[in-house]
Amino acid sequence: MKKKVSLKDIAERVGVSITLVSYVLNNRFKDRINKEVAQKIRTTAEKLNYRPNHIAKSLKTNKTFTLGLVVADIANPFFSSLARIIEDEAEKYNYTVIFGSSDESAERSRKLINIFMDHQVDGLIIAPAENDESIIETLRKTKMPFVLIDRYFPDMDVSYVVVNNFEATFHGINHLIEQGYTRIGMIGFKTRLVNLKERKAGYKAALKKGGLTFNKNWLKEVQVDDPGIGEVENAIHDLLSLPEPVDAIFFASNKVSTTGLKYINTLSVNIPGDLAILTFDESDATEIFYSRLSHIRQPLSEMGTEAVKILFENISNTKKITQRVLQAELVIGKSTPVVK
Amino acid sequence: MKKKVSLKDIAERVGVSITLVSYVLNNRFKDRINKEVAQKIRTTAEKLNYRPNHIAKSLKTNKTFTLGLVVADIANPFFSSLARIIEDEAEKYNYTVIFGSSDESAERSRKLINIFMDHQVDGLIIAPAENDESIIETLRKTKMPFVLIDRYFPDMDVSYVVVNNFEATFHGINHLIEQGYTRIGMIGFKTRLVNLKERKAGYKAALKKGGLTFNKNWLKEVQVDDPGIGEVENAIHDLLSLPEPVDAIFFASNKVSTTGLKYINTLSVNIPGDLAILTFDESDATEIFYSRLSHIRQPLSEMGTEAVKILFENISNTKKITQRVLQAELVIGKSTPVVK
DNA sequence: TTAATTTGTTTAAACGTTTAAACAAATTGG
DNA sequence: CCAATTTGTTTAAACGTTTAAACAAATTAA
Numbered sequence: 001m002k003k004k005v006s007l008k009d010i011a012e013r014v015g016v017s018i019t020l021v022s023y024v025l026n027n028r029f030k031d032r033i034n035k036e037v038a039q040k041i042r043t044t045a046e047k048l049n050y051r052p053n054h055i056a057k058s059l060k061t062n063k064t065f066t067l068g069l070v071v072a073d074i075a076n077p078f079f080s081s082l083a084r085i086i087e088d089e090a091e092k093y094n095y096t097v098i099f100g101s102s103d104e105s106a107e108r109s110r111k112l113i114n115i116f117m118d119h120q121v122d123g124l125i126i127a128p129a130e131n132d133e134s135i136i137e138t139l140r141k142t143k144m145p146f147v148l149i150d151r152y153f154p155d156m157d158v159s160y161v162v163v164n165n166f167e168a169t170f171h172g173i174n175h176l177i178e179q180g181y182t183r184i185g186m187i188g189f190k191t192r193l194v195n196l197k198e199r200k201a202g203y204k205a206a207l208k209k210g211g212l213t214f215n216k217n218w219l220k221e222v223q224v225d226d227p228g229i230g231e232v233e234n235a236i237h238d239l240l241s242l243p244e245p246v247d248a249i250f251f252a253s254n255k256v257s258t259t260g261l262k263y264i265n266t267l268s269v270n271i272p273g274d275l276a277i278l279t280f281d282e283s284d285a286t287e288i289f290y291s292r293l294s295h296i297r298q299p300l301s302e303m304g305t306e307a308v309k310i311l312f313e314n315i316s317n318t319k320k321i322t323q324r325v326l327q328a329e330l331v332i333g334k335s336t337p338v339v340k
Numbered sequence: 341m342k343k344k345v346s347l348k349d350i351a352e353r354v355g356v357s358i359t360l361v362s363y364v365l366n367n368r369f370k371d372r373i374n375k376e377v378a379q380k381i382r383t384t385a386e387k388l389n390y391r392p393n394h395i396a397k398s399l400k401t402n403k404t405f406t407l408g409l410v411v412a413d414i415a416n417p418f419f420s421s422l423a424r425i426i427e428d429e430a431e432k433y434n435y436t437v438i439f440g441s442s443d444e445s446a447e448r449s450r451k452l453i454n455i456f457m458d459h460q461v462d463g464l465i466i467a468p469a470e471n472d473e474s475i476i477e478t479l480r481k482t483k484m485p486f487v488l489i490d491r492y493f494p495d496m497d498v499s500y501v502v503v504n505n506f507e508a509t510f511h512g513i514n515h516l517i518e519q520g521y522t523r524i525g526m527i528g529f530k531t532r533l534v535n536l537k538e539r540k541a542g543y544k545a546a547l548k549k550g551g552l553t554f555n556k557n558w559l560k561e562v563q564v565d566d567p568g569i570g571e572v573e574n575a576i577h578d579l580l581s582l583p584e585p586v587d588a589i590f591f592a593s594n595k596v597s598t599t600g601l602k603y604i605n606t607l608s609v610n611i612p613g614d615l616a617i618l619t620f621d622e623s624d625a626t627e628i629f630y631s632r633l634s635h636i637r638q639p640l641s642e643m644g645t646e647a648v649k650i651l652f653e654n655i656s657n658t659k660k661i662t663q664r665v666l667q668a669e670l671v672i673g674k675s676t677p678v679v680k
Numbered sequence: 681t682t683a684a685t686t687t688g689t690t691t692a693a694a695c696g697t698t699t700a701a702a703c704a705a706a707t708t709g710g
Numbered sequence: 711c712c713a714a715t716t717t718g719t720t721t722a723a724a725c726g727t728t729t730a731a732a733c734a735a736a737t738t739a740a
Contacts, residue, residue, distance in 0.1 A: 006725095022727070023729095028729090034688060052727080054459045054460060054727095059393075059726080061727085062695080064395065074427065079420075083414050083439075084413065097439065098438045100436070101424060101428075115436055116436075117391065118393075119406070120395045265627065265628060287605065290630045292605070344696095347696070356719075357721080362698065368699090371717095373719085377719090393696050393697070395697090397696080399696080400699085401698070401725085685739085687735080688735085689732105691733085692730095692732095693729090694728085694730105698725090699724090705717080706715100708716080710712100
C-alpha cells in the first residue's frame, strides 16, 4: 500500500489549506467554517483513510498521551495485575501505557525513567527500587508529573499510593497469636525498601504486643532482586529444623510465598496441622494451595485507579502532592486455624 | 526547574550552529569536526543536562523505537511473562514497548492497533482475538511490520510464532491413555481461535487413536472472553457427576486450569487418586497444587525472542514472512500416575 | 454610503530534530 | 602560484502538525 496520508493530502484533494483541514478534523471554529466544505473535508479524510500523526501532533502540543510505568517485574502477577488496572484507567483518559521492569535495580530504574522521559511521556507511575531516592529526588525537581506506587520514601515530598504495611502485618501476626501460635517465623527481605521494612516492623511489634519475645532465628531475610537459588527453601528448612521449630510462617510477599509454597509441597509437612501459613498478597497460590490460605490482601484495583487519578491531577493542576495510604485487608482462610 | 534544553540552547551557549551540535552528539562526521569544538559541545550538553527530544527525532526519521504489544490480558501470567521476555528482547534493540489488552474482543484489538499505529510504532506483536481476521488482513496490506503470537490464522500469509498445539495435546492425552485412564474429560473453549481448536482436535485424535470413543459429555467448552461466572465450576461438576464420571481432566489452558483447580480444592476429590489432571500451560498452580501437575509447557522464552527477532527482520528487511511453530513439551508430574 | 463587523479562509511561524547542499578557509598538487 | 581538494562549519528545508494573526469578501450599522 501507498504512503501515509497527511493533512496536506486532504487539503490538496479538497482544494483548501492545511489549516482548514486541521480545524475541521479537530472540530475547532465549527461555527465559522462552511458546512459543506467541512463535510467534504471529513468525507475525503474518511475516504483516504486519514489517521493523524500522533508524533507530529505531540511535537507541537507537547502532549504525547502516553504514560510510563516502571515496575519491578511485569511478569510478577502483583505488578501485571496493577498494570492491567492502570491500563484500563489510563484508557479512560485516552492514554497509552509504556512499561518497563527495573528488576529492583536502581540503575535500571534510572535508565527506564530516562528513556520514558526522552519519549516525552506526560507522566510516570513508578514502583521505585531500593536505591532510587536520588533518582526520584532529581525527578522531583523536574516538571515531570509522577506518582510512586507500592513503595515510597518516607520523608520525600512526592505523591504516592501505598498500603498500611505495618498495621496490616501487625493485624495478621496478631491474628496468628490469637489463634494460639507461639513460634511465628517470617520470611522477608534483606532490603531498605520501606514497605518491606514496615512489614518486618509490624511483625516484631505484634510479637511484642502478644507477649512473644522475638527470636532472631525466626526471621529469615532473602534478597529482593536476584532471587538467589534456594534462599527461600533454605530459610524454610532452617525454620523447621530449629530445636523448637516454628509453628507458623508469615511470608512477606507473593514472591517468597510462591516459591515457599512450592517447596513446602515437596516436604511432608502438614498444613495447617504442623504449620500455619500467612502470606502478604493474594495470588493464585492463595486459593490453590490445598487449604485456602490466610493472607493480607492489597486493594490492587484501588491502588491502580488512585495512582492514575493522582497522576492526572498532577498533569493538569501541576505540583499538587497527594499521598494515599490504602488499607490492606486480612483475609482469614483455612491455613491459620485455632491451635488445639 | 527550568525549560527543557534543546540543541539550540547548546548551540547558542557554545556559539556554533544547531547542525554541528547535532552532528557531534550523534557522532557523525567525527573525522571532519574539530576535536576541541566537539569536546566543548559535549561538555556543555552534559552540563545543561541535555536529553534529546525523541518525538522531534521521530518526526524527522520516521522511527519511534517503540513497538506495540497487543495481548488478550496483561494480567494473565501467560501474557505478562511473554511481555517481560519481549521487553527484555526489545531493549537489546533499544526499543520500548507499549502494550494493551484486547480482552479477546475484536473491537478492542482494532482500537489498540489503531492507537499504536497513530503513535507511529515501528512494529507490532499481536496475540489476535477471535474475529481479528479482517483487522489483520487490513494490516497486512499496510507497510506496518507485525508478527502474530500464540494465535494465528491458518491461511493468512503473515508472520507468526505459535506452538504445535495439536501434537502437544495429542501427546498429552496419549500419555493419559498409556497410564490407563479411559474416561478423559476436557475443559476447553467455545471459540474459533485456531490454537484452541487444535487442542480440541488433538484431544479427539488421541482418544480415537487410543481406541477410546469420544463421548460428547466429556468435552466442556466455556467462553474465552467474559469468563462466565461458574462456567468452569459447572463443567467440572458435570464431568464428575456423569453416570460414569471421568477419571481424568485435561484443562486446555492456564485460565481454565487455575479456576478449575481452585474449585477442585473445595471438593472432596482426591488428586490423583480419584481424578488425574493434565493442563496446558505452566503456572504457579502447576507446582503449588499439592501433587505436582503434569502439564504441557509452552516455550515462552523462545516464543518471545523469536517474535521479536522476526519483527525486527521485518522492520529492516521488509515484507519477509516467517512462520515459526515451536514445540510445546509434555512435563510429567504427579497428577497422572499409572492407574492401578 | 461608508465604516465597522462578521464570515470564511489562508499565511506563516513554530515545535526540535535531521540532513543534503552550500560555503569559506586552509591545504595540497603540479 | 593557481587550481583543485580538503577541512570545518553553516544554511535551509523538511518531517506533519497546531495556532496566532492576517486577510478578502460579504454583511450590517449608522
